[in-house]
Amino acid sequence: MTIPDENAVYPNPEIKEVVFIKNVIKNSNIEIGNYTYYDDPVNPLDFEKHVTHHYEFLGDKLIIGKFCSIASGIEFIMNGANHVMEGISTYPFNILGGDWQKYTPTLTDLPLKGNTVVGNDVWFGQNVTVLPGVKIGDGAIIGANSVVTKDVAPYTIVGGNPIKLIKPRFKTEVIQALEKLAWWNRDINWITINVPKLTQETPTIELINDLMKKMNTLKKL
Structure with missing residues (x-):
C-alpha cells in the first residue's frame, strides 16, 4: 500500500x-x-x-x-x-x-x-x-x-x-453521525481502504454505521 x-x-x-x-x-x-x-x-x-x-x-x-x-x-x-x-x-x-x-x-x-x-x-x-x-x-x-x-x-x-x-x-442526523465518525482521526490505512466509501457513496446512517463497525473491528485486531 x-x-x-x-x-x-x-x-x-x-x-x-x-x-x-x-x-x-x-x-x-x-x-x-x-x-x-x-x-x-x-x-x-x-x-x-x-x-x-x-x-x-x-x-x-x-x-x-x-x-x-x-x-x-x-x-x-x-x-x-x-x-x-x-x-x-x-x-x-x-x-x-x-x-x-x-x-x-x-x-x-x-x-x-x-x-x-x-x-x-x-x-x-x-x-x-x-x-x-x-x-x-x-x-x-x-x-x-x-x-x-x-x-x-x-x-x-x-x-x-x-x-x-x-x-x-446532508440531513441533520447524518451530519451528527459523521461528526461522531470523525474519519480523519482514523488510522491512515483504514482511511485508504475506505476512500471509495468516503468519496463515492452518498452518506447514510447505514453506511456510517458500517464504517464504524469496521473501525471497531480493526481496533480489536
Missing part, C-alpha cells in the same frame, strides 16, 4: 503547486493538521504570506484541522487588522512609530476576536477571505470569492460576500 507521506512538502512530486502546509510553515502560532494542502500555481510554499496582520504579541492562532483543501487566493486576516473604534479616530497612530508609538492600545482596548479555527475536511474555493476569530466546522465547503465574516456550521455550504448559507450538505 502506497500512501502519500504526511511529512513530505509535495505529496505528489509531479504536482509542484500542491504542498502539505504543515511542512512549510515556521510560525508557531499557526497549527496545521496532517494531509491539509494548499494549491497555488504561483508560489505554494508561501502559505504564511496569506495569513496577514498576524502579530506575535497578540498571541492569536490560526488552527486548521486535517485533510483540508485550500485553493489559491486564500487570505486569513488575523486580529492585528483590528483598530480601536471607541474614540473619534480609528487611525492606528502607534504602528507608524515615532512619538506616536507610546499611544499603543492595550490588548483590552483592541476588539480581539480570538483564534481562527478551521475544522477537518474543509474545502475552500479560490479567493476566499476569512476574518479574525471565525470558527469553521468539519466538512464545510466555502464557495469561491467568499468573505467569511461569521462562524460556519459543520457540513454546510456557504458562499458570498458576506457569506450566506447555501444549504446543509
Whole structure:
C-alpha cells in the first residue's frame, strides 16, 4: 500500500503547486493538521504570506484541522487588522512609530476576536477571505470569492460576500453521525481502504454505521 507521506512538502512530486502546509510553515502560532494542502500555481510554499496582520504579541492562532483543501487566493486576516473604534479616530497612530508609538492600545482596548479555527475536511474555493476569530466546522465547503465574516456550521455550504448559507450538505442526523465518525482521526490505512466509501457513496446512517463497525473491528485486531 502506497500512501502519500504526511511529512513530505509535495505529496505528489509531479504536482509542484500542491504542498502539505504543515511542512512549510515556521510560525508557531499557526497549527496545521496532517494531509491539509494548499494549491497555488504561483508560489505554494508561501502559505504564511496569506495569513496577514498576524502579530506575535497578540498571541492569536490560526488552527486548521486535517485533510483540508485550500485553493489559491486564500487570505486569513488575523486580529492585528483590528483598530480601536471607541474614540473619534480609528487611525492606528502607534504602528507608524515615532512619538506616536507610546499611544499603543492595550490588548483590552483592541476588539480581539480570538483564534481562527478551521475544522477537518474543509474545502475552500479560490479567493476566499476569512476574518479574525471565525470558527469553521468539519466538512464545510466555502464557495469561491467568499468573505467569511461569521462562524460556519459543520457540513454546510456557504458562499458570498458576506457569506450566506447555501444549504446543509446532508440531513441533520447524518451530519451528527459523521461528526461522531470523525474519519480523519482514523488510522491512515483504514482511511485508504475506505476512500471509495468516503468519496463515492452518498452518506447514510447505514453506511456510517458500517464504517464504524469496521473501525471497531480493526481496533480489536
